[in-house]
Amino acid sequence: MIPSRTEINMTQQQQQQQQQQQQQQQPQSQADIDLEQGRIEPTLKLSRISTALQNARQQRENNLMEAHGLVSPTNLQSTTSQQQPLTAPSQVIEEEDPADKPTNAGTTSAERPPTRPPLSFDGRPSQNSQHSQNEPFPSLSDHDDQGSVTTEVAGPDGLDGEWVGQEIPLVAYDPNYDDEIHNLHTHWSVIRLRFREPLAELLAVTCQLTLGFCADLVVVTSGKNSSPAGNEVTTDWAWGLASMLGIYIAGGVSGAHLNPAISIMLWIYRGFPLRKVPMYVLAQILGAFIAALIAFGLYQTNIVEYGGTNLKTGDTMGALITYPRYAWINAGTSFFTEFVGTAILAVAVLALGDDMNAPPGAGMSAFVMGLVITVLSMAFGYNTGAALNPSRDLGPRLALLALGYGEDLFTDVYWIWGNWCAPILGAIFGAFLYDAAIFAGGESPVNYPRKRIKRAGHKWRKKWGVRLRKMKPAKKGEDEAYRRWKESQ
Structure with missing residues (x-):
């Protein structure tokens, strides 16, 4: 069944809240963020990036496990060492319980969990696991956006017909590309990026x-x-x-x-x-x-x-x-x-x-x-x-x-x-x-216009003049603060 827009918005809000809670419990240093965003210092000292690499790898693994529902975000750090080895994503995909599915294709009173069940990478649900029955299922009747609920029109041959409304594609694992630009795992990956x-x-x-x-x-x-x-x-x-x-x-x-x-x-x-x-x-x-x-x-x-x-x-x-x-x-x-x-x-x-x-x-x-x-x-x-x-x-x-x-x-x-x-x-x-x-x-x-050429030349001379003055050593009896103040005048 295709989720409504309200369900999609609720799911996104819940995921954002979970990420915020996780970030509060496991604060990352600025070095980790800079590392994932590709802002790398011009240095070849591997010891300065070892900690950042280790934290980035751990965070990436935690995000992957959380996306498939293997670990609760609130207990991520404490339970990571107790988890079994992570299996392939296609082996941990869950399918909706048959009792949770609508009895007929035309009804819109079916219930759906607040988060999407994981799917395999080819878009089909796995048959090796079942959905947890302890999670509450919000009713679509409680949503104020009833116009976004999609319905199905049966085809002439009795098979499933076309969906009326906007179809939302479901994916199994969607990395957060906004937060993670570069996939850095090793020291050489950082040097190669630099x-x-x-x-x-x-x-x-x-x-x-x-x-x-x-x-x-x-x-x-x-x-x-x-x-x-x-x-x-x-x-x-x-x-x-x-x-x-x-x-x-x-x-x-x-x-x-x-x-x-x-x-x-x-x-x-x-x-x-x-x-x-x-x-x-x-x-x-x-x-x-x-x-x-x-x-x-x-x-x-x-x-x-x-x-x-x-x-x-x-x-x-x-x-x-x-x-x-x-x-x-x-x-x-x-x-x-x-x-x-x-x-x-x-x-x-x-x-x-x-x-x-x-x-x-x-x-x-x-x-x-x-x-x-x-x-x-x-x-x-x-x-x-x-x-x-x-x-x-x-x-x-x-x-x-x-x-x-x-x-x-x-x-x-x-x-x-x-x-x-x-x-x-x-x-x-x-x-x-x-x-x-x-x-x-x-x-x-x-x-370039002539005025722009003159302005660019003036800025260039001023910039290099400041750089050359900074390279000069301070005179005897003149401290650094006074020299900087004098240069700014």
Whole structure:
């Protein structure tokens, strides 16, 4: 039988009263609430969260047992240790007693308990237990909301017909999502929640660059064979598909920047938090470092067979790092190759994320970006290798330095102005072009009013001025309270 609205309201009120009584008898500390709401201090000291984790697990178990009527809320703490091991929810579901059911489908004088009987997760009542007969059953005739009582119209075939009124779905266990956002059980779950976005960037970059580096090594080390295992077009497609995979891995968690130039560009033009940029960049560089080590370990024997044991003269660095490929490629050509390529990449990123433009369907952005990376590699890879990504070059350089390729990797400053300055400036310039020509949102500084720009600049200078003054030590004979009062004037 479908409960009326009054019954639903009474049930919700009783549940709220029970929760309030339970909270009064078992007060939780602010650390527990913060833990469940995801407000975690930036610390890796596990001892500071052990108590909060234990209390959160205990409270979650108590809520589950209370929801199925296994433990009374008033005696929850005292009887928890005396309970038998908790069985599966489908084994403790109760069904209404046949005597409590209405005698015919058309009557509305049936009685119903104040709380809903537990149901199995598939919505059907269990047949292994009976409803307690000691609980009072309120009569629907006592309710003032008679208009909300649903009735049933018998079908022409004698079976149950359609319900007249609003059907209320019944569920067995509905976690309180308003109070508990994150399901934290272990210390690692807390650390993962604290660093979820950088970890997603790390994993995505590692997978992306491992596939790209391995594809480059396959083409390079098989070049002396009678039948090479690929060519430049092969690596272009490999990089595009690898980038698509990386975006699918981290797109829903961190946004899948995979590139320090993109992170900095989004901070300037889309309000990405500045405090997250260093963690993103560090994760991207670390992911590139790990990917280079993995690729070298998988193809170490091929590298030695191709170029000998002297890694410096083996001519395999080009598979992992980028630089001008030929002697006639001068500095200006190298710089603007990376600059223009990253500018187009930034335009594509902003266009795909612009809801007012023509964004692709759900899940298609990664596929489109994979095609964009492929065509950029084909267009700009001949001159410099088309890094278009500072971390894609710095991470492998550090890995090759650790593997014994020599310190000459950092003597040429191309890795600074060619692989860092050019992509970052190109991404900023490309984003400026897109916002100036197409984007109309208020989060872009291109669309800021002049007064707002001046006001924002004034606030920024004032904020950093206060921070710098606080960093200065107090003068001799000047106490801390007086210094703060003086700064506030």
